[in-house]
Amino acid sequence: MNASSTPRIAIIGYGSQGRAHALNLRDSGFDVRIGLRPGGPTEHKARADGFAVATPAEAVREADIVAVLTPDMVQPQLYGEVIEPNIRHGACLLFAHGFNVHYGQIVPREDLDVVLVAPKGPGALVRREYEIGRGVPAVYAVHQDRSGRAEQLALTYCAGIGGARQNAIRTSFREETETDLFGEQAVLCGGAARLVQAGWETLVAAGYQPEVAYYECLHELKLIVDLFYEGGITRMHEFISETAQYGALTRGDYVIDDHARAQMQRILAEIQDGTFAREWIAEYASGNARYRALKQADLAHPIEATGKQLRAHMAWLGSGAPAAPAAPSAAPAAAPQTEAA
Ligand code: NAD
Ligand code: MG
Numbered sequence: 271m272n273a274s275s276t277p278r279i280a281i282i283g284y285g286s287q288g289r290a291h292a293l294n295l296r297d298s299g300f301d302v303r304i305g306l307r308p309g310g311p312t313e314h315k316a317r318a319d320g321f322a323v324a325t326p327a328e329a330v331r332e333a334d335i336v337a338v339l340t341p342d343m344v345q346p347q348l349y350g351e352v353i354e355p356n357i358r359h360g361a362c363l364l365f366a367h368g369f370n371v372h373y374g375q376i377v378p379r380e381d382l383d384v385v386l387v388a389p390k391g392p393g394a395l396v397r398r399e400y401e402i403g404r405g406v407p408a409v410y411a412v413h414q415d416r417s418g419r420a421e422q423l424a425l426t427y428c429a430g431i432g433g434a435r436q437n438a439i440r441t442s443f444r445e446e447t448e449t450d451l452f453g454e455q456a457v458l459c460g461g462a463a464r465l466v467q468a469g470w471e472t473l474v475a476a477g478y479q480p481e482v483a484y485y486e487c488l489h490e491l492k493l494i495v496d497l498f499y500e501g502g503i504t505r506m507h508e509f510i511s512e513t514a515q516y517g518a519l520t521r522g523d524y525v526i527d528d529h530a531r532a533q534m535q536r537i538l539a540e541i542q543d544g545t546f547a548r549e550w551i552a553e554y555a556s557g558n559a560r561y562r563a564l565k566q567a568d569l570a571h572p573i574e575a576t577g578k579q580l581r582a583h584m585a586w587l588g589s590g591a592p593a594a595p596a597a598p599s600a601a602p603a604a605a606p607q608t609e610a611a
Pocket of ligand 2: 450451454
């Protein structure tokens, strides 16, 4: 690629992030091709969206930028067997999460530029926000700069997916990996889901109607989070009653007490010292039995049945709409031998 031409981009994987990046980059004028195993579960989707689909090896060979958007746990093998033997000298290897590079699961070839462009949101929103002229915030990082243009390539890609419509922040692979894991474990996915479940269980165990408890502990959370999103905690205080404010200010600390804060430190320590990464890699390698059982327990939690009934009356919640995307990168339940949708 010379400095003035548009980079040819290969997207490997067409799941949550892969599809969103591919569609946005194409609409931004890039030459995009998709690399997928023939007969894989998302191949027809990529073709239906009008993309040229090649095998990962073919797509990699022709690209200036190779975006690795398969599940994190399959990336090391994919890199070793398909990407490294085929990627052209001096090309750019791009990740959407720093996990494998940061924890040493992938050691990229010396001649490559290695960058990270991580949208801070699920793929469905990366696409939807782009379509309506907005963007999901993104962070970017450079791990290896052999061309002298690695940062520029990351920013070009970031702009192409709509992530530069927001303030794209430069980070490092380490910071992105550790903060991303912490966010999804302590606050966004683990913390928020457990907070909702525990609140609902408390009310139902005390004899309140499950449906009323659902509205209080789950449904209304979105309305509050929308206020956070628009104007921070300040905005929430502008909209809720004085009674709600006083209760929140005096009782919130009952829940997020010193013990909860110590547990957050523990989560962070396990991320920083590699304990979490080693555990997850070993779980995946041994067939995901524990992961599957834990996930099944979440899906079978009674709040799910209550919510399903109530949401059937909410005509605006179309099935499969991007308003209800998969959770950030922790979501798909893929066994090593199978793969996520
Ligand atoms: P996903 O599970 O939604 O999609 C994976 C895709 O890879 C599918 O098209 C699947 O068919 C394909 N695939 C699986 N194994 C393959 C193989 N061996 N060879 C070729 N293709 C294969 O994945 P995702 O959630 O979009 O995650 C992709 C990357 O993006 C990860 O690094 C993740 O951490 C990161 N990320 C995800 C999100 C998110 O919201 N899901 C957010 C930020 C970053
Ligand atoms: Mg994440």
